[in-house]
Amino acid sequence: MSIEERKQKWLDFYDGNVRTMVLIDQNDFGVRPFPSPDTMNAFFDWDIRRYRLQMDSMEWLEDDRVPYVTALMGTDIFAGAFGCPVFYPVDNNPYARPLISSAKELANLKQPKLEDSSLMNVIEFGQKLRAAAPEALIQLPDIQSPLDIAAIIWEKVDFFMAMYDESEAVKDLIAMIYKLLTEFLDLWFKTFGRDFMAHWPDYYMPYGITLSEDEIGSISADLFREFSHQSLCDLSARYGGRIGIHCCANARHQWDLLKSIPGLTLLNLGQPDKIIREASVFFRGGPPIWAAPNQNECYSFESQGVLQGSSTTREEAMAELDRLREYGEYFYKA
Secondary structure, eight states: OOHHHHHHHHHHHHTTSOOEEEEEEEOOSOOOOOOOTTTHHHHHHHHHHHHHHHHHHTTTOOSSOOOEEEOOOOTTHHHHHTTOOEEOOTTSOOEEOOSBOSHHHHTTOOOOOGGGSTHHHHHHHHHHHHHHOTTSEEEOOOOBOHHHHHHHHBOHHHHHHHHHHSHHHHHHHHHHHHHHHHHHHHHHHHHHOSOEEOSSSOOEESSSEEEEOOGGGGSOHHHHIIIIIHHHHHHHHHTTSOEEEEEOSOOGGGHHHHHTSTTEEEEEEOOOHHHHHHHHHHTTTSSOEEOOOOTTSOOOBOSOEEEEEEESSHHHHHHHHHHHHHHHHHHBOO
16 A cells, blocks of 8 residues: 555544554664664664665555654653753653642743743754655654643642642643643644644544643543643644544543543553453444554454554564454454
């Protein structure tokens, strides 16, 4: 399949006309450098090399992947723009540590100006990728929800307590984050176009926005409704009425609210098989689910979904694709 045919298949999938998508990860791209100020050139070279190999593999691997370059670095980028200290481990992605630990300290936090913030480095990296591979889709940076970003900026234990004791301060911070996040996304889409690769996992999106919403696993449905749900609805509406969400938290108690978000296009759940099976029933009729169930155990799965395999050689990749195509016919029962 050509790139355009693969894109069209994702559209058909989102429209409910395809039940199963299959992606095969290849492990022959070399060691991925972890992003840091000292490794960005090496990260860029790895990025372009991986894209070229993905393009080459289209000649022999008929899975549903759309090749792309990536600007995915770490969860630190928005917290860092607010002034959080950012750390660069040698064996992991960068991360930010809290900047404030109380509502009182929040009063001194300034609203960042996008054009003066460290987020412009992310835009510049995207421009460098676009110059090197002008035809390529670009994977979004690690987009966290306003709630998740707030829980990075504000020391988490105090942040959770402030939801009860200083709710207006929490809402003020979330509003500041929403402003910066949407300014960044507006510029990103203006610069790089409206179709893109999701931030996580790597699925094609011809519209909308994708983000991670993980802190909802630690709070009640009432708190989710008060502090995050509306911002997710607003983000979906702002970017064309479509949103993809990654959630690796134990958030079974939030499924009703997630399902109520207008335009929820794909839901990625990082949960055990039992929870995924329950989700496949709960979300029957949409959205599709990308999960990692035990793919050697065949059982009925009620919703649309994405199957993912991995390989180290061409032969393994082709065999895994055949296995998952056949498995998907059983796995996702009509």
